[in-house]
Amino acid sequence: MDALTLELLNGASLFAILAIVALGLGIVFGLMGVINLAHGEFVMLGAYVAYVVHTVGLNHWLSVPLAAVVLFVLGVVIEVGLIRRIHRQPELTILATFGLSVCLRQIAELVFSKDFQSVPNPVPGATEAFGVLFPTYRYLLIAIAAVVVAATLLAFTRSRFGLVVRAIVADRDLAESAGIRTGMTNLCAFGVGAATAGIAGALVAPLGAVEPQAGLAYLPGAFLVVIVGGYNRLWGVAAGALTVAAVQTGVIHFYDAVWAQIASLALAVLVLQFRRPTPAGAVA
Amino acid sequence: MRTPSDSRSRSRLWFVAASVALLALIAAACGDDEEATPAAPSDTAATDTGAAEPIDSEEAPEPETTEAPDEPETTEAPEPETTEAPDEPEPQEPAEPSGEPVRIGILFSNSGPAGLFGPPTSNIAEFIEEDINAAGGINGRPVETYLADDATDPAVGRQAMEQLIDSDNVDVVLGTHSSATRQAAKPLAEDADVLYIYAALYEGGECSSVMFNTGEVPSQQLAPVIPWMMEQTGGQTWFLLGNDYVWPRRSFELARQYIEAAGGEVVGEEYVPLGTQDFSSVAQIIAGSGADLIFPALVGGDAIAFETQAVDFGIGQDAIPRLANIYEENVLGAMGPAVTAGMRVTLGYFKEVDSALNNEFVSRYFERFGADAPPHMTFSSHIYDAALLYAAAANAAGTTDTAAVAAAMEGLSLTTPTGDIAITGSRHLSQPIYVAEIQADGSQLIVQSFSSVEPDETCDPA
Amino acid sequence: MRLEATDLRSGYGTVPVLHGVSLTVSSGEIVALVGRNGAGKTTLVKTVLGVLRSTGGALHLDGVDITRMPPSRRVRAGLRATFQERALFGALTVSDNLRLSGFGSESHDRVLDAFGPALSGRGSQRTGTLSGGEQKMLAAAIALATDASLLVMDEPTEGLQPSNVALLGDHIESARDAGRGVLLIEQHLELAKRLADRFIVLEKGEVVDSGPAADPDLAARVARRLLI
Numbered sequence A: 001m002d003a004l005t006l007e008l009l010n011g012a013s014l015f016a017i018l019a020i021v022a023l024g025l026g027i028v029f030g031l032m033g034v035i036n037l038a039h040g041e042f043v044m045l046g047a048y049v050a051y052v053v054h055t056v057g058l059n060h061w062l063s064v065p066l067a068a069v070v071l072f073v074l075g076v077v078i079e080v081g082l083i084r085r086i087h088r089q090p091e092l093t094i095l096a097t098f099g100l101s102v103c104l105r106q107i108a109e110l111v112f113s114k115d116f117q118s119v120p121n122p123v124p125g126a127t128e129a130f131g132v133l134f135p136t137y138r139y140l141l142i143a144i145a146a147v148v149v150a151a152t153l154l155a156f157t158r159s160r161f162g163l164v165v166r167a168i169v170a171d172r173d174l175a176e177s178a179g180i181r182t183g184m185t186n187l188c189a190f191g192v193g194a195a196t197a198g199i200a201g202a203l204v205a206p207l208g209a210v211e212p213q214a215g216l217a218y219l220p221g222a223f224l225v226v227i228v229g230g231y232n233r234l235w236g237v238a239a240g241a242l243t244v245a246a247v248q249t250g251v252i253h254f255y256d257a258v259w260a261q262i263a264s265l266a267l268a269v270l271v272l273q274f275r276r277p278t279p280a281g282a283v284a
Numbered sequence B: 001m002r003t004p005s006d007s008r009s010r011s012r013l014w015f016v017a018a019s020v021a022l023l024a025l026i027a028a029a030c031g032d033d034e035e036a037t038p039a040a041p042s043d044t045a046a047t048d049t050g051a052a053e054p055i056d057s058e059e060a061p062e063p064e065t066t067e068a069p070d071e072p073e074t075t076e077a078p079e080p081e082t083t084e085a086p087d088e089p090e091p092q093e094p095a096e097p098s099g100e101p102v103r104i105g106i107l108f109s110n111s112g113p114a115g116l117f118g119p120p121t122s123n124i125a126e127f128i129e130e131d132i133n134a135a136g137g138i139n140g141r142p143v144e145t146y147l148a149d150d151a152t153d154p155a156v157g158r159q160a161m162e163q164l165i166d167s168d169n170v171d172v173v174l175g176t177h178s179s180a181t182r183q184a185a186k187p188l189a190e191d192a193d194v195l196y197i198y199a200a201l202y203e204g205g206e207c208s209s210v211m212f213n214t215g216e217v218p219s220q221q222l223a224p225v226i227p228w229m230m231e232q233t234g235g236q237t238w239f240l241l242g243n244d245y246v247w248p249r250r251s252f253e254l255a256r257q258y259i260e261a262a263g264g265e266v267v268g269e270e271y272v273p274l275g276t277q278d279f280s281s282v283a284q285i286i287a288g289s290g291a292d293l294i295f296p297a298l299v300g301g302d303a304i305a306f307e308t309q310a311v312d313f314g315i316g317q318d319a320i321p322r323l324a325n326i327y328e329e330n331v332l333g334a335m336g337p338a339v340t341a342g343m344r345v346t347l348g349y350f351k352e353v354d355s356a357l358n359n360e361f362v363s364r365y366f367e368r369f370g371a372d373a374p375p376h377m378t379f380s381s382h383i384y385d386a387a388l389l390y391a392a393a394a395n396a397a398g399t400t401d402t403a404a405v406a407a408a409m410e411g412l413s414l415t416t417p418t419g420d421i422a423i424t425g426s427r428h429l430s431q432p433i434y435v436a437e438i439q440a441d442g443s444q445l446i447v448q449s450f451s452s453v454e455p456d457e458t459c460d461p462a
Numbered sequence C: 001m002r003l004e005a006t007d008l009r010s011g012y013g014t015v016p017v018l019h020g021v022s023l024t025v026s027s028g029e030i031v032a033l034v035g036r037n038g039a040g041k042t043t044l045v046k047t048v049l050g051v052l053r054s055t056g057g058a059l060h061l062d063g064v065d066i067t068r069m070p071p072s073r074r075v076r077a078g079l080r081a082t083f084q085e086r087a088l089f090g091a092l093t094v095s096d097n098l099r100l101s102g103f104g105s106e107s108h109d110r111v112l113d114a115f116g117p118a119l120s121g122r123g124s125q126r127t128g129t130l131s132g133g134e135q136k137m138l139a140a141a142i143a144l145a146t147d148a149s150l151l152v153m154d155e156p157t158e159g160l161q162p163s164n165v166a167l168l169g170d171h172i173e174s175a176r177d178a179g180r181g182v183l184l185i186e187q188h189l190e191l192a193k194r195l196a197d198r199f200i201v202l203e204k205g206e207v208v209d210s211g212p213a214a215d216p217d218l219a220a221r222v223a224r225r226l227l228i
Helices: A002-032 A039-055 A060-086 A090-112 A136-157 A160-170 A172-177 A182-207 A214-229 A236-254 A257-274 B005-030 B115-134 B154-167 B179-192 B218-222 B225-233 B246-261 B280-289 B300-312 B329-335 B356-369 B378-397 B402-409 C041-049 C071-076 C094-100 C105-113 C132-145 C162-177 C189-195 C216-227
Strands: A126-129 A132-135 B102-108 B143-149 B172-176 B195-198 B211-213 B237-243 B265-272 B293-297 B344-347 B413-416 B419-423 B429-438 B444-453 C002-012 C015-026 C030-034 C056-061 C079-082 C150-154 C181-185 C198-203 C206-212
Touching: A002 A039, A002 A132, A002 A136, A002 A160, A002 A182, A002 A214, A002 A236, A002 B280, A039 A060, A039 A090, A039 A182, A039 A214, A060 A090, A060 A182, A090 A214, A126 A136, A132 A136, A136 A160, A136 A182, A136 A236, A136 B300, A160 A172, A160 A182, A160 C094, A172 A182, A172 C071, A182 B300, A214 A236, A214 A257, A236 A257, A236 B280, A257 B265, B102 B115, B102 B154, B102 B378, B115 B143, B115 B356, B115 B378, B143 B154, B154 B172, B154 B179, B172 B179, B172 B378, B179 B195, B195 B378, B195 B402, B218 B225, B218 B246, B218 B344, B218 B429, B225 B246, B225 B293, B225 B344, B225 B429, B225 B444, B237 B246, B237 B280, B246 B265, B246 B293, B265 B280, B280 B300, B293 B300, B300 B329, B378 B402, B378 B413, B378 B419, B419 B444, C002 C041, C002 C181, C015 C030, C015 C041, C015 C056, C015 C181, C015 C206, C030 C041, C030 C162, C030 C189, C041 C071, C041 C079, C041 C150, C041 C181, C071 C079, C079 C132, C094 C105, C094 C132, C105 C132, C132 C150, C132 C162, C162 C181, C162 C189, C189 C216, C198 C216, C206 C216
Parallel strands: B102 B143, B102 B172, B172 B195, B195 B211, B237 B265, B237 B293, C030 C181, C030 C198, C079 C150, C150 C181
Antiparallel strands: A126 A132, B344 B429, B413 B419, B419 B429, B429 B444, C002 C015, C002 C056, C198 C206
């Protein structure tokens, strides 16, 4: 019973991490059709924001909004300077964002060195609830990630902005022809996507290493979530994260972590095999 | 229906091409510029006119003028000497090397996931040149080092090896990089008949006519240390947690033998993919195993993620002591002393090794490269030793011919900052093994050492 | 308001379609653009609106160069088009399509009632489930209901019942009478003759004939070109 509760909590925290890390990737891909290979580096930079906040002695939680702001600005600059000019050509965006990822890693290396850094856990220890001990930080992580993911998805689906977004996803030219400034929406989307990556980075920073290469480890998981969840519906990020977290946690529990990774990759392959081509604009 | 963009895109192609080129340029500019270029000659030999006089720069330690550190006869840097002639205290100033330099290639990881181990190695390349040249070079010829980065990628590593052999015309390649890169690069060294000394700790089993493997192998790191660890802690049951590749698997295979031979038991063995960030489920498995001891063979960020998360799951070092075989200063530093205090690490070298030779070497290192320089550690130390071994063997052979040097390598023994080392018949290295315990302030204290630990390897390339 | 195309060129990829088209449409006139399939009419509409980038020539709206503006800015400058295909967001509701074109919910009924009962009260329906003709009417109704001063309509009557064709014709005429300019692409020659003040004949991406609709010779030439 306790073991089950713990696995559910483990699954929930994995879900929270996957969802918050993949959110920005899903937004940018779903909305702009841009495959952003530098997304992992945005997460890495968010973690460095948390590191800097720690180094100057400020409260860790401050790094969450701060990382969002810093990465939003960076995202806007990158959208205007790079993505805007090429976003209609997938192969070019892949090349350009790959180059961007290399560059961001190198910049991080120049500024912070190659060394592993870390951000101490602001709430060390565990909390007893549901009859089990579970790390306090993970409870907070689950809560914050859930709020950020839900708020972002709601903003993108339930508002006038959400309607515009769905129109753009469905048919960019037609949206333009209806007078919608899709360039502005792209800018927002890329900025928000980068901002959520920054939040993800700041949130996961106390759970692992902060280093220039850290983004490389986050990118595959984020892609897995987006592929499994489906990239032309924004809620797919949540659905994908839930599915991947359930599969991973389940397989680790009953088998091991290596098979868990294989299982989630197989899941992605299966999803790609059996997904029917969705009509344009079939956005949840 | 995205055709309308086609014409637009064409006219923007130039811009895109320019952006990509710019990015590539920036990336290249950001990158270290020392790849595959001579490391030190630029500020020593190359600046002098004509004949190479690499030792005459200001940075070189000058035994006479410094305020007499402690041992005047060794201030000259460790001399590669074969052990049968230990004391010749009279500083018989070796003849200045001259002529065509002997080129020493160093294949290492200076970027990518293992890139953080690069800087100490490129620092040590300076010492390799200085120290070998100060001792008279190789057969009277000066040495030059050539560095090539594998970017922690076997395909790049193969190209880097090609560059060293074909463009830089090196006489020997010293390697500190992954086994994957070794496997990719080795055939090139074999085809070109270039001696290749792989100096990184690895899983063992390598055997080739052009290769020597001087890094720690699991049998060395574990055979003496596992029984010691069980005796120290009283722990009997072990949990083995490693990244999923050959080195942790080989380490655990041997660990299991040594644990069982010592009367202990393995109660869990788990592998996680490289790049794992979430250890919550694994932590739960470990907590449920009831293990007394954990042997984590995790690398880089995975190690940091596991250890920092483990504390909150109640399975930190304070609850279940660790014996680690790769946790090095960078990784331990990032975990922080609150997490690491009490952990024991088994390796072939720590900068804390307490010998006159090493103390002097380490202080020279930090004087030269700054107090906050990336610390000298087992990888860079083994590269240094490999260079000294090569120089000694080539001097003994009187040539840089690969077969002759390889023959001279067999049975060669030296005393270096690492300790007493000797090439074994299996083309590996008999070497000291140290156990460091992490202190409350995060420093490493060597609590146990085993000298001349033999590798459990066999190799007969002929 | 005056739309002026000068030596306008465009195409798809490396295939040119328009080889230098010049035309004007002014306030208070209906210009019928006719030509056989493949003449480049739809390409012209897309280029005028900007979803297809011109490869040469210029477009001016009231003297302002709009050649390089994105479609949304052209729309804001007073231009509006209905496309022959995919003129609406099929996955969205009728109301959402109206909202995207800037109509507050209070004005939805007015727009939908413009074509009689066909569209009335169907705001919550998914647009893709309307019949082809109903979608055509909705697209035309939205364009006509906006305050755009220059309308470009690509085959608005295709698939409509005869009674609705006549109704749409009336709406287009009243738009002209209200001082708006209309560039009408129309296969339906009878309707074109009834509405148009001027004719422009497009063939293989070039203007091959033009003139006032009242000119009986032109009407004969247009009929001949379209038939042969």
